[in-house]
Structures are given as C-alpha cells and as structure tokens.
Amino acid sequence: MLFNSFAFLVFFLITFSIYYLPACKNLQIPILIVASLIFYSWDNPMLVILLIISMLLNGFTSFRVAHAADRKGELFWAFTGVTINLAILGLFKYGSLLTHLFVDNLTSVNPGEGAIALLLHLPLPIGISFYTFQGISLVVDVFRNRDKDNSYVGDSLVRHLVNTSFFIALFPQIIAGPIVKANTFFPQIETKYFKYIKWDLVFRSLTIGYFLKMVVADNLKDYTYWIACPYCQGQATATNLVLLFGYSMQIFADFAGYSIIAIGLGAALGYRFPENFNFPYISRSIAEFWRRWHISLSSWLRDYLYFPLGGNRKGKVRTYINLMIVMTLGGLWHGAAWSYAVWGMFHGFGLALERFLGLASKNVEEQVKQLPLWQQFILDSIRVMAVFWFVSLGWLLFKLPEFGEALQFMGALFKNVGKPPDLRFVAPILIFSLPVVIYHIPHFPTFEHLSNRYLDPSKNKVAKGLQNIALAIMLFFILLNSGSSNEFIYFQF
Secondary structure: OOOHHHHHHHHHHHHHHOOOHHHHHHHHHHHHHHHHHHHOOOOOOOEEEEEEEHHHHHHHHHHHOOOOHHHHHHHHHHHHHHHHHHHHHHHHHHHHHHHHHHHOOOOOOOOHHHHHHOOOOOOOOOOOOHHHHHHHHHHHHHOOOOOOOOOOOOOOHHHHHHHHHHHHEEEEEOOOOOOOOOOHHHOOOOOOOOHHHOHHHHHHHHHHHHHHHHHHHHHHHHHHHOHHHHHHHHHHHHHHHHHHHHHHHHHHHHHEEEHHHHHHHHHHHHOOOOOOOHHHHHHHOOHHHHHHHOHHHHHHHHHHHOOOOOOOOOOOOHEEEEEHHHHHHHHHHHHOOHHHHHHHHHHHHHHHHHHHOOOOOHHHHHHHHHHHHHHHHHHHHHHHHHHHHHHHHHHHHHHOOOOHHHHHHHHHHOOOOOOOOOHHHHHHHHHHHHHHHHHHHHHOHHHOOOOOOOOOOOOHHHHHHHHHHHHHHEEEEOOOOOOOOOOHHHHHO
C-alpha cells in the first residue's frame, strides 16, 4: 500500500479514528498491530507470515537474553537471535542470486526442479532489510543491557511479544524506515491521547514529505528515465550530466519524502521516529554526507558493526579496513547485486582516502572558519560540489545496476562533449530540481549560523510566516502538479 494512494488515505483515517476512541485507549497497541499487518499484507498477504516470524523470533530471543541465568545464556540467545535474523535476510534477499551463481557454474544441475527452482524464485519481501535490522537492534540492545533493569522487556513474555510485534511492524516505517532502535522506541510505548498530538509537526512533515515525493520525485522520474541505455548514448555530455543531477535530486526527494511522511504519520499516532535526512547535499566531506544521509542506517551500521569491529581505535590501517567492510556490507544491504557492493566499496574507498588525507578532520574545519567569509564561501562551495558529484556518480549504480550500462553512460560523457544540450530534458529537470536546491540553501555551511538565527521559525516570526507561505505553495502544487503515482525507490531495498 503506497502512502500516496487513495487506499492509504482511507486506511489511515479509519485506523486513526479507531485508535483515538476513548473506549479503545487500552487497545491502542493491538489496534496498530492489526492495522500494520493489514498494511503490510495489502499487495501480497503471504509475506505477512515472514513478518510474524520476525516478531516472534525477536520477541522470544530478546526475552530470553534479558532473563538468562548467566552471561553464557545471554550470549547463546543473543547469538541465536542475530544469526537467525541474518539467515532469513540472506535467504530471501540473496538466496536467488547465490543459487543463480551455483546453477550457472554446474551444468549438471536442472534449474527447473525441486529446491533449486524454489530458491531461484524466492520473493523479495518488501521492507525485510528494515524490519530485520530493527529486530537485531532489539536483541543486541538487550544483550548490551543498555537499560540496566530491563524495564522495556519486563517479566511477561506475552506482553513483551506484543510490544516487540508493535515495534517491528508499526506501519509508517516498516517498508522503508527510518530504522528505529529498540532503546529509543520501547520507552515511548504508552497510552496516547488526541489532545497531545503535535499538529504543527504532523502538518509540516506530511506537506513537505508529500511535496518532495509527488511533485519533485514523481515528475523527475519521467525525465531521468532517459539515463538508461541506449538512450544515454545519443545524448550530449551536458544533457547526461543534467540527467544524473536530476536523478540525485529524485532519489533524495523520493527517499527523504518517504521518511518525512513516516515521521509525520508517527507523530499523528504519538510516536517519535528519528530524523533520517539532514540536508545531505550541502556536505563538505563524504563522512559528513553519511552523517546527513539515511541517518538511521548509517548510525545503525556505526553502532552495531563499525564500533564492534573496532572503529578507529585499532590504528589507521584497521580503520581503513573497517570502513571498507562496513560500507561494502552497507551496499549489499541495499540489494542482491554486485553493483550495490561496488557502490559500497566506492564510498568506503572515498571515506578511507578522505581520512588518510585528513580532509574531514576537525582541524580543517577550524582552519576554514578562520578565513574571511568570502573565502569560506568559495572553499565550502568547491567542497560541497566535489562531494555532491562524487555521490551522484555513485547513484549511477542505483539507476543502472548493470555494469555494462553504467560504463556506456560514462563513455557517452566523454564521447559526446561537442553535442548541444537537449532543452527538452534540461529545462524540466532544472525546474523540478529547484525545490530541492532551495530546500538546502539556507543550511549551506558558510551561512548556517546566520540561518539558525534568522530563518528558524521557532525563533523568528518572519521566518514562521515564510514557512507558512512555503507550506501553502507546496499544498497548491501537490493538488495541481503531482506526477504520476509511482512506488518509492527504496521499496526495492
């Protein structure tokens, strides 16, 4: 069920109305669990079985970790929970790819028979990467005993299974995040009241989210389609660069739009989801980009993979290796294709090289701040553009997962330098990308301190008025200039 569909509007209004009925205040969690199962199973009811397995697995193993008699028992149940989670994720997300490799290298195997045929045609359950990571976070957080008295586990297995099911399946974020961590979500589980809804946050989040998705991303997709081969081979270098620029704008608007909608829906139900995007296209380093882009994933990888591997505490060489491992696995998290692994290695190499050269160190930032404002602006602009095009080049592997097509696109950039740009593509892409650019400008690093002072709606009445005007304009365009409805890009991950 898509957030930008009429079916979802009806579904949410019914759920919201029942959820806040005074007679149902003690049934809010079961109501949202049932609603979430309906939401998840809307297009493929059979896949809800896997979701239920995840609920039971993570609820049971985390409960056993919390109530183990000794550390050995805690370790056993934590290892069991994490291993089964990863096995399920691996089977459904990567089983088909690995089976193809196996079949292709063994001519005696008949791919149309038995278990081989089943593995080759395993469905990819939507959202499995997201809710599996949430389940792992629960098991690991309980094992680490972050909450010393295990208050969010409790003494009742049934109650913990209910709370775990609610945590994993809550429909605003189950399909494409943000990835919610157990130690920040479980303390929020309590009765919610209509009068405490933060309507300003709900309205602002839903308006911005739907605008980014329906007006920006859904219109850009009709033009970025032409990045694909063989169309890109006949396009001018300038046109292809604008197409790639447009895809960077599209993937941000699409994914950030989903996350912001999810935050707004969560707020309407009384729950806080973590911020997932913090104006990533004004980043001055790749490390900063990953502190601003898909924050819930990058922080998950940091807390549950990078730090356990040793982080940067075991020397420079080990740090570079850890960065490559984490980013390669982060790439594979996105999908069962070598292009995603290469994308992860591309970013891992960038992070390692940047750290080796000291380009992202605090000393660099302090030195830049000592320069005159105009020099800061020039230097920040150069760094922001360099990071943006590095990231955009990586997005090419998302748009063209086949290496051959990506190489053809790169070849066309060098081959068609002399051709004039095609304004049929350039003009619409620049127009529909403009809102994303405007969205980022107030947070440009050189002037961010001024923006915080003068453009913060919570501190300045003029800024509040400008925000309200902007939201009204967004609503107008949502109603009159939305693109054709399309799935969110990150549904495939």
